[in-house]
Amino acid sequence: MLVAMGPGSWRPRARQRPRKTRAFVRWYDVAMIAAHRRTSVASPSAPAGMGASPFGRLIAIAFTATCELLRERVLRVLILFALLLIVMTLLLGELSVGQERRIVLDVGLGAMRVLGTVMAILMGGRLLEREIERRTIAVLLTKPVRRWEVIIGKFCGCALVLLVSVGIMTSVLVLILALVAPTWATELPLLLPVVFLLWLQFLLAAALAIAFSTFSTLTLSVIFALGVVLIGHASQEFLYWAEAVRSPALALLSRALYYGLPNLQHLNFTAAIVHQQKIAWSAIGMASAYAAVYLAMVLLLAAVLFHRREFP
Amino acid sequence: MSTVIAIENLTKDYASGWLRRRFHRAVDHLTLEVREGEIFGLLGPNGAGKTTTVKLLLHLIRPTAGRVRLFGRSPEELTVRAQLGFLPEHPSFPEALTGRELLDYFGRLFGLSRVDRSARIAAVLRQVGIPAAVADRPMRQLSRGELTRIGLAQAVLHDPKLLILDDPMGGLDPDGRRQVRDLLLRLREEGKTIFLSTAVVAEAEAICDRVALLHRGRMRACGSPIELAASGEGGKVEILARDLDARACASLRARGCAVDADRALVRIQAPTSAEVGEWVEVIRQLGGRVIAVSPLQSPLERFFANALTASERLEG
Numbered sequence: 222m223l224v225a226m227g228p229g230s231w232r233p234r235a236r237q238r239p240r241k242t243r244a245f246v247r248w249y250d251v252a253m254i255a256a257h258r259r260t261s262v263a264s265p266s267a268p269a270g271m272g273a274s275p276f277g278r279l280i281a282i283a284f285t286a287t288c289e290l291l292r293e294r295v296l297r298v299l300i301l302f303a304l305l306l307i308v309m310t311l312l313l314g315e316l317s318v319g320q321e322r323r324i325v326l327d328v329g330l331g332a333m334r335v336l337g338t339v340m341a342i343l344m345g346g347r348l349l350e351r352e353i354e355r356r357t358i359a360v361l362l363t364k365p366v367r368r369w370e371v372i373i374g375k376f377c378g379c380a381l382v383l384l385v386s387v388g389i390m391t392s393v394l395v396l397i398l399a400l401v402a403p404t405w406a407t408e409l410p411l412l413l414p415v416v417f418l419l420w421l422q423f424l425l426a427a428a429l430a431i432a433f434s435t436f437s438t439l440t441l442s443v444i445f446a447l448g449v450v451l452i453g454h455a456s457q458e459f460l461y462w463a464e465a466v467r468s469p470a471l472a473l474l475s476r477a478l479y480y481g482l483p484n485l486q487h488l489n490f491t492a493a494i495v496h497q498q499k500i501a502w503s504a505i506g507m508a509s510a511y512a513a514v515y516l517a518m519v520l521l522l523a524a525v526l527f528h529r530r531e532f533p
Numbered sequence: 534m535s536t537v538i539a540i541e542n543l544t545k546d547y548a549s550g551w552l553r554r555r556f557h558r559a560v561d562h563l564t565l566e567v568r569e570g571e572i573f574g575l576l577g578p579n580g581a582g583k584t585t586t587v588k589l590l591l592h593l594i595r596p597t598a599g600r601v602r603l604f605g606r607s608p609e610e611l612t613v614r615a616q617l618g619f620l621p622e623h624p625s626f627p628e629a630l631t632g633r634e635l636l637d638y639f640g641r642l643f644g645l646s647r648v649d650r651s652a653r654i655a656a657v658l659r660q661v662g663i664p665a666a667v668a669d670r671p672m673r674q675l676s677r678g679e680l681t682r683i684g685l686a687q688a689v690l691h692d693p694k695l696l697i698l699d700d701p702m703g704g705l706d707p708d709g710r711r712q713v714r715d716l717l718l719r720l721r722e723e724g725k726t727i728f729l730s731t732a733v734v735a736e737a738e739a740i741c742d743r744v745a746l747l748h749r750g751r752m753r754a755c756g757s758p759i760e761l762a763a764s765g766e767g768g769k770v771e772i773l774a775r776d777l778d779a780r781a782c783a784s785l786r787a788r789g790c791a792v793d794a795d796r797a798l799v800r801i802q803a804p805t806s807a808e809v810g811e812w813v814e815v816i817r818q819l820g821g822r823v824i825a826v827s828p829l830q831s832p833l834e835r836f837f838a839n840a841l842t843a844s845e846r847l848e849g
């Protein structure tokens with residue numbers, strides 16, 4: 222079929238783009254056909270039944286969330302900015318002779334932490350909020366998926382994108398480190414756990430943003446999540462206050478805030494690596510367990526809030 | 534014939550206001566049944582509560598009272614949703630995705646294999662008239678009609694037994710309407726059950742086996758279009774005529790016609806209490822030539838117009 226676009230501009234319509242099918246995909250298809258013993262693909266009809274397995278559904282939701290996030294301009298800009306900052310540490314290192322390694326690690330990891338957190342909060346907040354705001358969520362919720370699967374699936378998509386971003390940023394950091402410090406290879410075993418815990422911090426920030434976005438607007442969820450994260454880096458203060466204030470009610474409140482809000486300093490080992498201290502595996506394990514438990518609680522809260530919500 | 538949709542005493546109050554809560558009753562004690570294999574039309578003017586009913590059916594909002602059963606089960610159950618296709622009133626989908634990606638995504642949620650998915654996607658895109666080039670564009674670039682078509686495609690993708698379509702003809706061009714009508718009729722032949730809502734009576738009349746009239750959240754009438762139309766009365770026909778002078782027009786007005794005669798062509802709205810042939814005869818005797826005769830309202834539209842005025846009079 223041809224479409225007239227004006228004089229002299231005939232265009233063939235709908236030319237099928239050649240599909241870049243890799244060999245294993247084709248083999249996969251052949252195997253699937255054999256497995257299903259389908260005689261005709263020309264008039265396909267869907268199999269009756271429950272739909273995909275819960276795991277299959279989670280993967281589909283996570284995969285699509287990843288696709289959507291990777292197409293976000295703001296994400297790319299942030300990663301670019303982070304890389305720029307990390308590269309900038311090279312210049313800073315030049316200025317302070319003998320301190321290159323320290324500066325690169327300190328400033329580089331700091332840049333990663335700030336921008337990664339911002340990235341996580343923006344991504345987590347937008348993913349769900351946008352679907353609710355534009356009412357695209359309604360169709361998704363009429364598919365055979367449970368609401369908590371939507372939350373967990375989207376979170377997994379976020380987590381994957383964050384993992385990739387952290388991977389990219391870490392690679393650049395290691396590259397810079399290799400330029401200034403010949404001992405970089407010995408630093409890797411120190412660096413990787415720190416970066417892993419950094420990733421856990423980002424996951425926590427993303428989960429908080431998702432939880433807030435189940436009941437509020439994008440701006441508010443970003444502000445709330447950012448607030449919790451900022452306080453979370455200084456939650457030790459509440460413990461001091463609890464001891465300092467006279468009023469028992471205020472002391473109780475401070476204590477409640479200390480235990481209720483995430484203590485992100487538990488996950489922050491930047492200082493240790495900068496000062497070349499070895500971090501005990503038990504400390505890393507404890508920190509990871511703390512993050513996992515907190516993450517589970519936040520996601521559970523998000524799922525409950527989302528479950529109760531109506532979509533008029 | 535088994536019952537596919539059973540609605541019992543369904544009521545929904547929307548709350549508004551934060552300090553002083555006020556309630557607006559959008560659906561009011563609605564009871565109806567949709568049987569297997571029929572096309573059921575929910576009709577009503579804007580704000581009648583059609584979309585609210587659809588959302589209650591899908592459990593996107595919770596009823597204030599009453600209950601909904603699909604295939605005899607709660608609409609929350611996954612087995613029910615696996616057999617359900619839904620087209621929302623204002624189709625909008627994740628903007629960054631292309632239509633094909635969306636369909637692939639939903640296909641995965643239904644557990645279709647890769648082979649099934651690609652074949653089904655090609656088939657449904659053809660059915661709703663979306664060319665491959667459009668299906669490969671991000672959805673933020675699509676027009677409203679194209680989005681409606683994508684919406685229909687995702688609704689029928691998994692070959693569901695029940696389709697719930699909120700205003701399926703909204704925003705479509707005449708060609709699109711015809712395609713949708715053909716698609717729905719074909720699906721009925723395959724034994725699917727279709728529940729659709731629309732504000733345009735003529736559309737529903739053409740394809741629905743049964744219709745219900747909703748007004749201010751209450752059901753005012755329910756039955757087959759033919760049945761309901763038979764009880765409608767007092768309609769009008771429009772007659773286009775030439776060569777009528779002012780005296781002839783005055784004489785027609787005297788017989789109860791609305792006459793619009795600023796041009797050579799005279800437009801006459803005549804009550805159908807008399808036979809249409811008689812009007813033609815009268816005009817001919819007055820020296821006019823009849824060009825065209827057409828009904829102003831279909832019998833069903835007439836019935837609904839009457840039912841709405843009756844209910845309005847009743848409620849003041």
Ligand SMILES: Nc1ncnc2c1ncn2[C@@H]1O[C@H](COP(=O)(O)OP(=O)(O)OP(=O)(O)O)[C@@H](O)[C@H]1O
Binds near residue numbers: 558584586
């Ligand atoms: N979220 C909401 N909060 C408060 N009132 C609402 C809400 N949604 C709908 N309403 C009201 O409920 C009534 C029914 O709305 P509904 O959307 O069901 O109408 P409809 O029959 O679908 O109309 P249309 O033909 O315009 O689509 C309307 O009076 C509307 O103003």
Ligand SMILES: [Mg+2]
Binds near residue numbers: 584585
């Ligand atoms: Mg509506």
